[in-house]
Amino acid sequence: MRVILLAALLLVLAACGGSTGGSETTQTRAPTGTTGIPAASEGRAVFTDNCSGCHTLKAAGSTGNVGPDLDDLKPGEATVKNQVIHGGGGMPAFKGKLSPAQITAVASYVSKSAGQ
Numbered sequence: 001m002r003v004i005l006l007a008a009l010l011l012v013l014a015a016c017g018g019s020t021g022g023s024e025t026t027q028t029r030a031p032t033g034t035t036g037i038p039a040a041s042e043g044r045a046v047f048t049d050n051c052s053g054c055h056t057l058k059a060a061g062s063t064g065n066v067g068p069d070l071d072d073l074k075p076g077e078a079t080v081k082n083q084v085i086h087g088g089g090g091m092p093a094f095k096g097k098l099s100p101a102q103i104t105a106v107a108s109y110v111s112k113s114a115g116q
């Protein structure tokens with residue numbers, strides 16, 4: 001349900017952004033998808049809200065250094081997913097805090113944008 005609301009909100013924001021301009025100035029490059037699927041932007045939002053304090057990921061503009069630099073690590077999607085669900089080594093588990101869809105979105109986002 002929250003995911004649906006979030007997706008709807010993103011659509012509304014996207015629709016409003018073009019008309020007046022200037023409301024969305026932080027986007028520096030187009031999302032990976034060409035069809036406007038919200039997955040990439042949702043993954044970025046999940047990352048910014050939950051991971052940026054501890055991890056560096058240039059694509060998300062984060063410089064946290066509690067955990068490993070994800071641009072250096074370039075983890076695969078399965079690695080990110082596993083680590084986010086279970087945590088460990090000082091990182092909290094996000095199972096129950098993030099929905100499975102959010103975990104999939106952030107894992108996909110990190111694995112695709114790390115090192116870029």
Ligand code: HEC
Nearest residue numbers: 050051054066067068075079080083084088089090091106
């Ligand atoms: C409180 C700080 C903290 C937060 C918040 C945090 N991490 Fe981590 N993360 C760590 C630490 C510390 C490690 C190193 C764990 C280890 O060495 O075993 C780590 C490791 C990782 C790894 C490497 C796993 C591996 O197998 O090499 C990935 C990928 C990762 N985190 C992704 C994320 C994502 C995505 C989020 C947000 C959902 C997140 N982290 C939130 C601290 C954090």
